Amino acid sequence: MRDLAALFGPFAAGGSGGGRGGSGSGGGSGGSGGGGGRGPQGPRAPQGQGGRKRSPLTITLFVLAVLVTVLTWLAGLWTDWLWFDSVGFRRVFTTVLTTRALLFVVGFVVVAGLVASSMAIAYRTRPIYVPTTPAQQVLEQYRQAIEPVRRLSMYVVPGILGLLAGSAASGQWQTFLMWRHGGDFGTKDPQFNLDAGFYVFDLPFFRFVLGFATIALALALAAALVTHYVYGGIQLPGRGPSTRTAFIHVGILGALLALVRAGVYWLDRYGLTTSEGRLITGITYTDANAVLPTKAILAVAAVMCAGMFLAAIWTRSWRIPIIGVALLVITSIVAGGIYPALVQSLRVRPSERALEAPFIQRNIEATRYAYGIDEIERTSYPAVTEAEAGQLRQDAATIPGIRLVDPNIVSPTFRQFESLRPYYAFPEILDVDRYNIEDEVADAVVAVREINLAGVPASQRNWVNDHTVYTHGYGFIGAYGNRRTGEGDPVFFSGGLRDDTGAGKFEPRIYFGELSPLYSVVGDSEGTQPREFDYPDDEGVGGNVLNTYDGEGGVALGGFLRKVAYALKYRELNFLLSEFVTSESKILDHRTPVERVERVAPWLTLDGNVYPAVVDGRIKWIVDGYTMSSRYPYSQLVDLQNATSDSVTERTNLISVGQGRINYVRNSVKATVDAYDGSVSLYAWDTEDPLLQAWDKAFPGALTPLSEMSGDLMSHVRYPQDLLKIQRLLLSQYHVTDAESFYTGQDFWAIPNDPTQPGQDQPTYYQSLAMPGQDSPSFSLTTTFIPTGSGREILRGFLAADADAGTTAGQKAESYGTLRLLELPRASAVDGPGQVQNQIEVSTERSQDPSEQLNLSQFIAQNRQSGRQLTFGNLLTLPVGGGLLYVQPMYVQSAREGGSFPQNKATIAVFGKEVAWGTTLNQALDGLFGGDAGASAGDEDVTPDPETDPGEPREGDPVALAQALADMEKAYADGEAALRAGDFAAYGEAQARLRDAINRAVQASPSELPEPVEPTDAAGEDAGTETDAP
Structure with a gap:
């Protein structure tokens, strides 16, 4: 009983406690078995030899550093609370914070408590006397060395480990909340007959708990072993007996650790349902018949190992637990590794197809459900390849909506026409949506005009301008997806500085966007002169209209403490010093x-x-x-x-x-x-x-109920692009639903490379089309498939996800999200995107535009060789005319830096082996289908601009051209001077004169000039500060 009392005795403090190892003589642990008790006073720390005194300055700086760190952390916490309160999600903040704090405290207490108690127990129950052996003499030197810091280490070591453990535990807040609130999926796994919710919600938390317990007990055991050894409680074999309390202490911890490992082995059985194998994810034949039984055996072996640790308490020998651990390791190697490998090699491989078929079928069914591809509508599509006159007549509703504007290419064009000032910008990749314009729903390429501080002249960059003046963007820009001008530019239905466009009347200011500054200080007292730049206007003050933000968003900066908090958060004293941060100001951040x-x-x-x-x-x-x-x-x-x-x-x-x-x-x-x-x-x-x-x-x-969506x-x-990209990757294999066919993989598909960007997958494309069986076109997200591992790239599948949710408030369209798959026969003669692109680039077909004298390959070569940048747009695939139609716009851009932008100079159409092209898609389709496609494209009414048509020679006007060029030079110089002076009104006026001079120069130029639109590009280069905002 003395041993147990000593084991659970109070925490030793100071230098008090039992006798010192090595300070006694002979004796060993004798009849008492070395049991713990309070011994004589231990050695004292040396007196009169304190460390060098710290200077007051060092102490002060250290305290200040700690204070600033703590205050910054508190400021971040408080400003986060204010932000969440301002957006109405305060409960999210408090739930996450309290959950993380709870897990941190539990993790800290468990690990720090176990390690500290292990160290305290081992020290408290150290033997009164230890043998005077060479080993103990060496340990005595260590004991003497650590004695001055022993008491501190009893707190510091557990504290550090506790902090690390608490941090790791707090990071599992999502796992904890999922376990606490998770329910059933309504589907059960075929192996254990458990609902999928057990694996998704419960199993991760159980494994986390056991994993955390393993680490905690391992640290406690390590602390016990080290402390017992250093203070003589544990002796190496042949150097004296260990104390009974050491056997009790280590035996209990070892047994608990072994029991936890038994639980881990048992849960590993369920974890096999998501283990990755050579063929599939999930349990295979070898797992079911070899791994599962061995996991159960290992769990039993771990329980037996725990019993061997407890047996050491009575036998007072480390041999039994060592044997138990060794047997557990050997069992895990033999039963957990060698035996399953033998089963796989000798039993499974000779008959793998038959034996794995039931398990592959499980994987197929689970995968199709989990990724939402189990209810796909599949249609066999023979796809004709012969083009005949009038073939598109049945698709007359689809053809006009074919998108000609590539959102991945035309961002520079949007900048050229709509950036207005260098401090406005558009993203590199624009977006595709649809709008009801004049009672007609049309696909559109859209963007917003955002503020871009990088475009502000360096001389104008300061805290006031960056954070209180240039605060927001202005305007929504939209272009018809299926139209183009005679020069090949987009046709805009929304743009400029109006707030009432083809997209309707709207609030045009962009305070929150993808390019917004880190933070802005906005708002002011009523009646105060506005200072935020709103938009350029020659009739405004200094050529600009100013604005004061009056929205509901943002956090009020009225109180002094709030200003201090944000000054600490952003390390900016201007929150306290600037006259522009007033009692009515708000800060907009996380934008x-x-x-x-x-x-x-x-x-x-x-x-x-x-x-x-x-x-x-x-x-x-x-x-x-x-x-x-x-x-x-x-x-x-x-x-x-x-x-x-x-x-x-x-x-x-x-x-x-x-x-x-x-x-x-x-x-x-x-x-x-x-x-x-x-x-x-x-x-x-x-x-x-x-x-x-x-x-x-x-x-x-x-969450807001769907019923409240307007x-x-x-x-x-x-329908989101990333979701379809995930689904198409799975569908490339999991369109095969028969296990034996899946095993052979002979009918697997692949995602084709983007023919315009070799080596990368082709993107998914938004377009309006009608799939077979649909009465009218619908906004869809599409992709294609080709055979995997085939030397010839032919089309095997075309997938369209219905992306139109309808227009009914609170109710999505029944067809939304429907996946429709057209499956082409294996002997299909329809080429895939890569083959089609090759056909295009080597085609000798003449343009359907009579003014163009070159064939297609010559047109491509001439533009590339002349220094222009020729870019192929998105290669769209549409199921029309009983086959597959490919449509691709071609963009030409001057290679000259600054001001140049891509223009759609031609459109190509491919059906079967036939290629046709023209200035417009309408021309290409008519040429492809025998002179009459039977349907008209959206650019039917477009004719090439005669001013830029190289087929119509012009004599030009040398006098007018010289005057226009002189005006261009003068306007450019005036604009540069205004920009350096920061006079944006004068700069805007100079740019207007420059554009007018460019237009006059183009009109006065003879057609024999090597590049008729070159003056536009040259002037654009000069005006690059305006149009090429980063």
């Missing part, structure tokens, strides 16, 4: 749409493509949110980044949906961010998703 949604819904994974839309009189950013898991049983794991990468994301470094591996996904939330006030709404889009239901319970009130917003919701 990008993705960041705002991530903060209020950290449990969502967001789509990489955020797009703006004019909704109910406001510009709103629409963000697609996903709930994902990597624990759905038997579903195939995929790498998220690899699945969502394509030629666009690689070329622009566009952020894709995320990283990691998943095997379940749902587009469960449609989020919006108001571009003016920053308000965030999270609409529950897929209410049947068990993951969304769990998060709704964890954060009640965070019809206007519903009309701009679309």
